Amino acid sequence: MPGPVVSVDVRRKAGWLPEQADLESWLTRHRQRVAALGERLVLHPVAAKLKDLVEGDPVLRMYAERMVTEAPVGKEYSDKPVDSWDELLRMINEVLTLAPEFGDSTASTPLGAILDWPSGTTAGFAFFRDARVNAVLKELLGVWCDFLNSPESRYVLNDSPTGWLSDEARATIGIDQFEHDPDAEYDGFASWNDFFTRRLAPGARPVAAPKDGRVIANVCESVAYGIAIDVQRKDRFWIKTQPYSLVDMLAGDEAVDEFVGGTVYQAFLSANNYHRWHSPVSGTVVRAFVQDGTYFSEADAEGPEATEPTNSQSYLAHVATRAVILLEADEPSIGLVAVVLVGMVEVSSCIVAPAVKPGAHLDKGQELGHFQFGGSTYCLLFRPGVVAEFALDAVPQPHLPDPPIKPVNSRLAVAGGRR
Secondary structure, X not given: OOOOOEEOOOOOOOOOOOOHHHHHHHHHHHHHHHHHHHHHOOOOHHHHHHHHHHHOOHHHHHHHHHHHHOOOOOOOOOOOOOOOHHHHHHHHHHHOOOOOOOOOOOOOOHHHHHOOOHHHOHHHHHHOOOHHHHHHHHHHHHHHHHHHOOHHHHHHOOOOOOOOOOHXXXXXXXXXXXXXXXXXXXXXXOOHHHHHOOOEOOOOOOOOOOOOOOEEEOOOOEEEEEEEXXXXXXXXXXXXXXXXXXXXXXXXXXXXXXXXXOEEEEEEEOOOOOOEEEOOOOEEXXXXXXXXXXXXXXXXXXXXXXXXXXXXXXXXXXXXXXXXXXXXXXXXXOOEEEEEEEEOOOOOOEEEOOOOOOOOEEOOOOEEEEEOOOOXXXXXXXXXXXXXXEOHHHOOOOOOOOOOOEOOOOEEEEEOOOO
């Protein structure tokens, strides 16, 4: 039988959504901004495409209208944040020219905030699993990503209380640990995404035991979420406890059978963390690809807590857009390793580094790629018998109110005796 997924309650701990009162306050302000535009608001062509898709299909139209009027499972809103599908679409449209702001009362993932209510309803569970909806959402997120890559998105890189260059924001993200130019306008960043994917300063995150191939390094700056042993080739990942199903996580890759009975380690990234990925081992790239998937789907089988995307992480590792990288470690006791980088909610852009291509040799700690924007989680898959022990701070700590962030490149695990 597969081992249990040992997980920690990470409800809003990642910082992508503010606490409930602040979330509702942000939604009210955004709703008022949109209402004030009146007839001056013109839908972007991609938002109009979503409108046409939904309103041209009776089933999707039913889901869209019901997910606005239904109460979400397990959420306690003081009032409905939106009254109609048309209003919801207008609120989504206005995000396309917004960049995330800093602060406890702001939403680091504004689309996630707007869709927090509808995605947690019975109708929303169905709506956000529809392949046609996700295809248009991919286009919509691409349009927003273009804005976040543009110089116009730098308006949030300022020293106001909600600006990312304020003293509080600098201290929160530890800006001195990253490459930047404090004497240049916008600290030298070309766009919001350039700031979000900022690079570490030399020496900021030393690689654990660079000469010892048995020591496995942490892939992302992250908090431990779950460890599962004896994982199965195929399992019912949509049920309560969300067991891992290898064939689904790896999108049917031919290497699936290598990991049957093995171990999965999963961790999540917080809003203010470093969002680049680094190789856990020295080895050769076997394959690297991005698998399209869902964007705002949630694991309804988890009951009330499922409506927090962070509580659907095991489920999302099987269905969300994700990058899959297979590495053959130089260390024989490790062998083949799979890294699955999962984009949650707004994070549709999983960018694999140009150097990560089949046949390329990577050093432990070398960059694998990055999440361009949004909430994220990652999984590391090992063959049976590989892991002898995990580092203490790599083990989920459900008893702690604020589990520690484990640095990228730090010691994650040690390989055992398999050769």
